[in-house]
Every structure is written in structure tokens, then in C-alpha cells.
Amino acid sequence: MTAHPEGWRKSSRSHQRTSCVEIGRIGNGAAVRDTKDRSAGYFTTTGMQWAAFIDAVKNERFE
Structure with a gap:
């Protein structure tokens, strides 16, 4: 059985987009x-993958 995601949310920076x-x-x-x-x-991502992605975004590695 596959788990279903819970607590879907958008970034607070998305506003009403x-x-x-x-x-x-x-x-x-x-x-x-x-x-x-x-x-x-x-x-889906693992916790480690998600943390690495967030770190890269915060440190502007995608600019």
C-alpha cells in the first residue's frame, strides 16, 4: 500500500497565484x-533530498 501525502501547502511567497x-x-x-x-x-523525495534542495534554493545555487 502506498502512503498518501498529507498537509498540502503552498509557499507563503506564492500569495494568491x-x-x-x-x-x-x-x-x-x-x-x-x-x-x-x-x-x-x-x-516524492526523501528527507535528505528535500533538505539538499531547500539548502540549494536558499543559497541561490539555481541562479
């Missing part, structure tokens, strides 16, 4: 989906 992503909790990681097409599903 509709083109953004939502993050949900799943096990020891995160699930990510597109708010424009929630029915398309989501992808």
Missing part, C-alpha cells in the same frame, strides 16, 4: 505537485 507548487508530507520526505494540474499526480 495559481501557478506554483504545493508540498505535502509523506513518510520521512516530501511530495511535490503542480497547482495548475493537481490530478496529474506528484513526485
Whole structure:
């Protein structure tokens, strides 16, 4: 049986925009989906992968 993500939420920086992503909790990681097409599903990451991604965003490694 596959676990389902819980607690979907958008970033507080998204305000009322509709083109953004939502993050949900799943096990020891995160699930990510597109708010424009929630029915398309989501992808999951481990806790370590998610922490590395957030660290890279905060340190502007994608600029």
C-alpha cells in the first residue's frame, strides 16, 4: 500500500497565484505537485533530498 501525502501547502511567497507548487508530507520526505494540474499526480523525495534542495534554493545555487 502506498502512503498518501498529507498537509498540502503552498509557499507563503506564492500569495494568491495559481501557478506554483504545493508540498505535502509523506513518510520521512516530501511530495511535490503542480497547482495548475493537481490530478496529474506528484513526485516524492526523501528527507535528505528535500533538505539538499531547500539548502540549494536558499543559497541561490539555481541562479
